[in-house]
Each structure stands twice: as C-alpha cells, then as structure tokens.
Amino acid sequence: MAEWTNVSGGLAAISVGSRTNVWGVNSSGQIYRYTNSDANPWIGVDGSLQDVAAGADGTVWGVDSAGVIYRYTGDQGSSSWDKISGTLSRISVGSRTNVWGVNSSGQIYRYTNNDANPWIGVAGTLSDIAAGADGTVWGVNSAGVIYRYTGDQNSNPWISIPGTLSRISVGSRTNVWGVNSSGQIYRYTNSDSNPWIGIDGTLSEIAAGADGTVWGVNSADAIYRHSGDQPG
Numbered sequence: 281m282a283e284w285t286n287v288s289g290g291l292a293a294i295s296v297g298s299r300t301n302v303w304g305v306n307s308s309g310q311i312y313r314y315t316n317s318d319a320n321p322w323i324g325v326d327g328s329l330q331d332v333a334a335g336a337d338g339t340v341w342g343v344d345s346a347g348v349i350y351r352y353t354g355d356q357g358s359s360s361w362d363k364i365s366g367t368l369s370r371i372s373v374g375s376r377t378n379v380w381g382v383n384s385s386g387q388i389y390r391y392t393n394n395d396a397n398p399w400i401g402v403a404g405t406l407s408d409i410a411a412g413a414d415g416t417v418w419g420v421n422s423a424g425v426i427y428r429y430t431g432d433q434n435s436n437p438w439i440s441i442p443g444t445l446s447r448i449s450v451g452s453r454t455n456v457w458g459v460n461s462s463g464q465i466y467r468y469t470n471s472d473s474n475p476w477i478g479i480d481g482t483l484s485e486i487a488a489g490a491d492g493t494v495w496g497v498n499s500a501d502a503i504y505r506h507s508g509d510q511p512g
Contacts, residue, residue: 281481284496284504289322291497296451296489297334297373297413305329307501309345325352326360335373336413336451336490343368347384364391366399374411374450374490382406386422402429403437410450413490418456420445426458441468443476451488459483463499479506 291304291312302314309328315321329342329350340352342361349368350361368381368389379391386405392398406419406427417429424444430437445458445466456468463482469475483496483504494506 281504283480283507285507287321287495287503287505288318289503290501291503292501293331293485294487294495294497294503295332295334295373296449296487296493296495297336297339298489298491299493301334301336301338301340301489302487302493302495303332303334303340304497304503305332305342311342331370333371333373333379335375335378337375339373339376339379341371341373341379343371343381349381364398365395370408372409372411372450374413374415374417378411378413378415378417380409380411380417382409382419388419408447410448410456410488412450412452412455414452416450416453416456418448418450420448420458424461441475447485449486449488451490451493455488455490455492455494457486457488457494459486459496465496 292307294304296302304312311325311327311329312322313325315323330345332342334340342350347367349364349366353362369384371381373379381389388402388404388406389399390402392400407422409419411417419427426441426443426445427438446461448458450456458466465479465481466476469477484499486496488494496504
C-alpha cells in the first residue's frame with residue numbers, strides 16, 4: 281500500500297471529521313480517539329460502540345451493538361455519551377447540522393435537532409450512508425448501487441452514480457471515497473465519464489474528512505492514513 285502510512289493500533293471501524301477529529305472502535309467495541317502523537321496515538325474513551333461518526337466541527341456520534349444511538353458530550357467520565365431516541369445500525373456525521381443514519385432494515389433517517397421528534401424519515405433504502413460537512417450526503421444500497429442525495433423530498437431524493445461500492449465516506453463535495461466488496465479503494469472524480477479513480481491498496485472501511493484527510497482500516501484491523509494527508 282504505497283500510498284498509505286500505517287498507524288499504530290488496531291481498529292474495526294474508523295471515522296474522520298478532520299485531522300483533529302479522528303475516532304475509531306475496535307472489534308470488542310472499545311472506543312478510541314486519535315491524539316496526533318506518534319508515542320501514544322490513541323486515547324481510550326469511556327463506553328462501547330460498534331460504529332462511530334466524527335464531524336468536522338468536533339461533533340461525535342455512535343451506535344452500539346443493539347442500535348442504541350449516542351452523542352458524545354466531551355466528558356471523559358461516566359457521562360461521556362448522551363443517549364438519543366431512535367435505533368440505527370450505521371450513522372454518519374458531517375457536522376452538528378448534518379447527521380444521518382440507516383437502521384437494520386435500510387430505512388434512512390436525518391437528525392432534526394428536535395428532542396420531541398429527533399429523526400425524519402427519508403425516502404429510499406440504503407445499507408451505508410455518508411454525510412459531509414458542507415451538507416453533502418451519499419449512500420450505497422445492499423446491492424452496492426451508489427446514490428447522492430438531491431435534497432428533493434417530493435420526487436427524487438437520490439441520484440444514482442455509476443459504480444459499485446460496499447462502503448462510502450464523504451468529507452465534502454470534493455472528498456468522496458469508497459471501497460467495494462473486494463476491498464478495492466476508489467476516489468470520486470466529479471466526472472460523469474469517469475466518476476471513480478482506483479487507489480492503491482486494499483481496505484475494508486474508509487473515512488474521509490472535510491479537510492482532505494483520508495484514513496482506512498483493512499480486514500486485519502490495521503490502520504492506515506493516506507499519504508496525501510499528513511498531520512499538522
């Protein structure tokens with residue numbers, strides 16, 4: 281993986297909001313935050329999650345193995361996470377105002393920031409969803425078909441994009457990445473004739489930040505940072 285730098289540690293899932301907001305969970309559900317320190321790159325965070333989602337503005341959400349939804353409070357003690365009503369299997373955070381998720385049936389939801397009615401259902405069915413800091417939202421369904429959200433709730437909220445992916449991540453409109461079922465890595469080009477460029481390496485999950493940051497983990501839980509992104 282010539283284009284990637286190996287980072288110490290082992291994670292099953294990773295999420296990147298920006299260079300200063302990188303989080304992950306291991307196969308046991310333990311939660312970690314990246315410290316940007318070579319000597320001690322990861323700090324353990326109280327709680328247990330199966331999926332974590334970091335936004336560009338410091339926002340962090342997660343879901344546990346039962347689908348219970350949590351939002352990080354910033355408190356490292358016993359109250360690190362606030363429980364949020366609802367149930368999801370995957371969650372993605374671009375920013376405080378762009379939080380999306382899908383449940384185990386593939387139903388799509390957008391967070392409303394309203395305690396009385398925290399989630400609005402969105403037409404369509406997806407297995408993975410990705411929200412960017414600038415309001416961008418993408419997703420893939422169980423067949424690997426790729427979609428981009430149009431914002432139109434009345435007629436056609438999703439536009440199909442050529443290609444096939446199993447996981448997708450969006451930092452912004454200009455930083456969209458994905459992996460297919462074989463672990464091949466792709467970056468979106470914003471070109472209708474050639475929408476995806478293949479990237480060297482094999483990953484099981486990819487994470488793109490709003491500032492161009494890109495991380496990933498492979499099937500052995502090894503952690504990588506794309507060589508085009510260096511901490512600073």
